[in-house]
Amino acid sequence: MHEHPIYLDHNATAPLLPEVVDAMVPYLREHFGNPSSAHVYGRQAKAAVDQARARVAVLLGAAAEELFFVAHGTEANNLAIRGVLAALPEKRHVVTCVTEHPATTEPCRQREKQGGQVTWLPVDGEGRIRVSEAVAALRSDTALVTLMHANNETGVLQPIAEVAREARARGVLLHTDAAQSVGKLPVSVEGLGVDLLTVVGHKFGAPKGVGALYVRKGTPVRPVLLGAGHERGLRPGTENVASIVGLGVACEVALRTVETEAARVRGLRDELWERLRARVPGLALNGHPVERLPNTLNVRFPGVSGSALLTATPEVAASTGSACHAGEESASSIITAMGVEPSAALGSVRLSLGRMTTQPDVVAAAEALAAAWKRLARG
Known part of the structure; x- marks a missing residue:
């Protein structure tokens, strides 16, 4: 060995970036406050979370209030898929792909077990879906299309922007799992035209245990976890401040x-x-x-x-x-x-x-x- x-x-x-480690250390030692606390320790922590949120938003070309911190990509995908379905109970159909990560396929299979319907798009010999088949799968009761931007095994990029354009024209939301692409390629929520997008920190130099979900303003989504009003009521639980700071710095490095x-x-x-x-x-x-x-x-x-x-x-x-x-x-x-x-x-x-x-x-x-x-x- x-x-x-x-x-x-x-x-x-990916290994932690040195800049990320340096930025995190103070929030593991002296800046230990809870961002929900009103005193100076809490305000320091909240300011750090807000700064990190802004850095993630800049990398994606989003507004800061459209970013919600989560623990990992699995949570982000579950929140996007299950949260949209909970917000749109009258729409029971989902479109996805056979080569998605289990963090997407398992919520979709759960939907099937609950009586909903899922269209599983095939891929061609090079691992890509056909836009025409994705468009043909859209129905009046389609709540969401969820497609990963880049495959974790092959790296293959899906034609997200083309599908999103057709979905939007039909009033259908589109989520993309961009766990593998953010930080490795320029990724713009406007360029892709998506309504929801998953970010995973440890794929590009931030620590494990932190990610984010982009939710376009006005997108209907309900929380999956129940608790207090953290993350503007969408994701309860005290924020992982040090790791969120690390994610923000990794995004700043990626931007440059x-x-x-x-x-x-x-x-x-x-x-x-x-x-x-x-x-x-x-x-x-x-x-x-x-x-x-x-x-x-x-x-x-x-x-x-x-x-x-x-x-x-x-x-x-x-x-x-x-x-x-x-x-x-x-x-x-x-x-x-x-x-x-x-x-x-x-x-x-x-x-x-x-x-x-x-x-x-x-x-x-x-x-x-x-x-x-x-x-x-x-x-």
Whole structure:
């Protein structure tokens, strides 16, 4: 086991930015107040939360009062989906996609169990929905379309703006889970045309345990949790001040650097792909060659399982999309939804780069993965 393997799992979580740590420390020590308290300690905490909210809003091109802090992306997605459905009880239909994260699919399945209806859009061979099929699924009783902006396994970007435009013309709300895209790409709520959008801090340098939900002014949504009137009554519970401060700083850093960092990481990702492809005959790309996150490379290694390959490559910390139950490995449903045979899909590995990734890392990772593949392929 290598003590410090090359970290290529940034879609799982990103390391904390140094600026984020520095900003958080005072709120873990001396600034300990409850933002709901009227005294000076509470006012200090509230001012920090307000500043962070403004920073998140600026990154997204939103108004500060349209941002609500939550604990994580799962909560944000549940609040968006279940909150809208609770606010629109007369509308019982939802449109989503077969490759969504469980934080979206599970609330949608719950809706089906409760007697509602869900249209599950398929994806094409490159992992994207067809706008025409999304539009055809819209009905008079459709409450919400919920589609992730970027897939967590393949990085594939969905045509959110096109679907949102058609949904809005029909009076249907659209939520996008932007957990993987915010901080990695420029993301604008107006550019996408969405009504609700999920932000997750730990995907771009903020701590785990904090996120945000953008709710366009006037969007009907009810709280999922019941309690006091925190977050203007939509999300009760005392705010996680230090982590919220960290999220705000991560957004401020992203605002300054997201375009240049995306270009840098895209170049490294493409170099990694070319180096692997030159050494591994039959290597295949999972997902769209262009419409995907700049940091994400999901590839299928022929003749081996992805988990076995990563076990044989301790120099690299990455992940597969497969699941292992009772000792039996199963292929990722994201990859098989694109029409890839399960036996081939088992060879998939997700390599996701980030701010800490360097060009020597890419060279070393490609060499290590290719060498491990050759050893395994020889049997």
